[in-house]
Amino acid sequence: MINYQEFDQSFVDRLVEKLRALYEPDLFSHSYQTMAFAERMAEKYGVDQGRTKVASLLHDYGRAFPSQDLVALVQEKKISCTQFELENPDLLHALAGPELIRENFGIWDPQILSAVRKHTVGSLQMSPLDHIVYISDKVELYRSYPGVDILRRTALGDLNEAFKLCYRQSLIYVLNDGKPLHPDSCKIWNQMLQHLQNFSSSYSG
Numbered sequence: 001m002i003n004y005q006e007f008d009q010s011f012v013d014r015l016v017e018k019l020r021a022l023y024e025p026d027l028f029s030h031s032y033q034t035m036a037f038a039e040r041m042a043e044k045y046g047v048d049q050g051r052t053k054v055a056s057l058l059h060d061y062g063r064a065f066p067s068q069d070l071v072a073l074v075q076e077k078k079i080s081c082t083q084f085e086l087e088n089p090d091l092l093h094a095l096a097g098p099e100l101i102r103e104n105f106g107i108w109d110p111q112i113l114s115a116v117r118k119h120t121v122g123s124l125q126m127s128p129l130d131h132i133v134y135i136s137d138k139v140e141l142y143r144s145y146p147g148v149d150i151l152r153r154t155a156l157g158d159l160n161e162a163f164k165l166c167y168r169q170s171l172i173y174v175l176n177d178g179k180p181l182h183p184d185s186c187k188i189w190n191q192m193l194q195h196l197q198n199f200s201s202s203y204s205g
């Protein structure tokens with residue numbers, strides 16, 4: 001029997017093959033490239049490689065399910081979810097992801113499940129692993145929007161700055177699309193600026 005809580009390379013390899021068979025090709029390529037970028041970031045920032053690979057590979061697992069199934073799942077399992085999120089089902093794949101991953105892969109690791117849940121809107125409390133998965137999703141090799149190269153370089157140089165730039169990028173993307181912004185976004189943005197300001201003033205003594 002596979003010990004699902006040991007995220008060694010053999011576990012990762014088997015997970016890659018399962019997802020290759022399960023996902024549409026575009027979703028598989030995106031997930032694989034997100035893992036490849038996250039791996040580089042984990043090495044740079046000293047974050048657990050196995051967890052990083054599993055979380056980044058599975059971050060979009062909820063995307064393999066139709067929206068109506070995700071709505072039914074969050075209601076049936078009473079997954080913590082706001083009215084705004086229910087009305088914007090693009091956001092549900094991140095919220096339903098942890099439950100689906102527990103059920104279908106037997107992965108209960110809280111750090112992995114946290115990174116999956118927070119990869120779309122972020123959160124007021126994010127670990128380095130949460131940041132790595134969030135950023136890698138936005139800058140993986142197949143993303144090709146203007147400015148993505150700068151985001152990639154920053155991602156491998158300064159984790160806090162990279163999260164700030166990627167978060168800003170996502171907010172602009174949502175606004176330009178004319179979509180409603182998640183109510184938590186403003187709080188997350190302001191808290192991040194405060195944190196960066198405190199960090200830089202304590203650093204400069």
Ligand SMILES: Nc1ncnc2c1ncn2[C@@H]1O[C@H](COP(=O)(O)OP(=O)(O)OP(=O)(O)OP(=O)(O)OC[C@H]2O[C@@H](n3cnc4c(N)ncnc43)[C@H](O)[C@@H]2O)[C@@H](O)[C@H]1O
Pocket residue numbers: 060063090091094119120121137138143145146166169170171173174177179180181182185
């Ligand atoms: N705070 C918030 N409030 C409300 N809704 C929110 C939100 N944050 C994210 N969302 C929405 O939630 C959805 C899911 O976000 P994610 O979970 O981050 O995106 P995804 O599953 O990888 O894919 P999707 O197809 O939906 O998005 P895309 O690759 O085009 O894009 C994924 C990301 O890649 C970047 N990106 C991709 N194409 C880009 C482009 N042409 N220009 C600029 N940035 C781009 C952006 O950062 C973008 O967010 C997004 O569509 C987004 O609109």
